[in-house]
Amino acid sequence: MENELVIMKDQQAVTTSLKVAEVFEKNHRDVMRSIKNLTAQNCAVGSMFVESTYVNQQNHEQPMYYMNRDGFSLLVMGFTGQKALDFKLKYIKAFNKMEAYIKQQQGLPQTPEEKLNLTMEVTVRLDKRVSQTEKDIKFLKETSEINSAQRYELESLRKKRVMKLVGGADSNYYREKHVKKVFSKISSDFHKAFHISRYEDLKKKDFEAAKKYIKNWYPPYDLKQEIDAINAQETLTM
Template identity: 50%
Template sequence: MKDLVIMHDQQAVTTSLKVAEIFEKEHRVVMKSIRNLTAQNYAVKKMFVEDSYLNSRNQQQPMYYMNRDGFTLLAMGFTGSKAMEFKLKYIDAFNKMEKQIKEETKFRLPTNLNEMSTMFYSVMKDQDKKIEEQSEKVNFLMNLSGLTSPRNKELTKARNKKVIQVCGGSESNSYQDKSLRSKLYNELFKSYRHRFDVNQYVDTPMKKFDEAKEYINNWYPPFELKDEIEKANAQGNLF
């Protein structure tokens, strides 16, 4: 039962010679069975590869290599308890050999340009998948979490700067008027809340921070409030 399954062209295979030996059949009978199988279906031909060997008289004789599917199909025609025992041992041997091949090829360095390209593509594909998964996780967390403390401070500075700009400067009458200044902050947040659907600035999703800052930078008060600012600034110094 030694060498039930061998490695050939990086595949786990067995031979018609080994099948004949183990199942105690004449090799010509096994060959005939294989030829009958391959003649019936084109897909079956892929499971068997014809080759040759040297017999005891040093003469070349035909033989077949077969993969696990080919062996299984061929062995279906073998009956009896002894045949069943050998079938199970063959299948187990195939499984062990294929596992060994996978482990070896997993760590084997590429030997030609085609293998290098295939390995490189596989590695890059895995990396792209990991990056995409990480990106999805980051986006998910950024959608759930509000602004960090530094980002919230930055947004506060943007709001203060915008209110000063709208008033015409920190020394303007409208900015010095606490009531009017409060109206501006309230009006700004009113439009901001409507735009980003939040109850306070800090609840803004991190993912939307840049959009939020740009919104504040481009915001201007409604006409009525703008008119009130202009009138306040047109008056003499309140102090």
């Protein structure tokens, strides 16, 4: 694909989903999935991404996306780390360079009236961009998914809760390998409660509520009766 971080397409500065995946060292399919999630959640986002194709090394046509500056900002805002910061700074530099080139080609305003009109126009655009950026930040905070560390924390809490409810690794219920039933039930209830199919689909805004849910989860009556009954059998044979 292109060696340039930012390219010009249809008189607009853009980058591609392939370039984002390459620089951020992510799978292209994951980047594509994130873009599709963004466009599905808000129709206004659709204009920031344009679906296209490229030919891979096996000479097969594959899907990809072009994205403008706003689309790029939405996509990578949740990416963290030094590499992510370096890439964002390089992108800003490349975008500014491209804008300077466009202005040079189109010519700068000469008369005082033209300069005043341009200043007013830029001020209005900046105000709109600041307002939109604030909305975008809020949107991303509310819709971005939990990271691997947060997912691991939830899974650890789930294991701790289940082990406590079944009486620990020394309980008869655990030794007889019934514990999978409890793991299955807590996961099923969790997914229903937060309307997700996998732990990694949980939104960051729901992370604290998810931890509280797991800590306070309790098995249904029939399952609790089963746990108590099997553990009681152990007590009677001791």
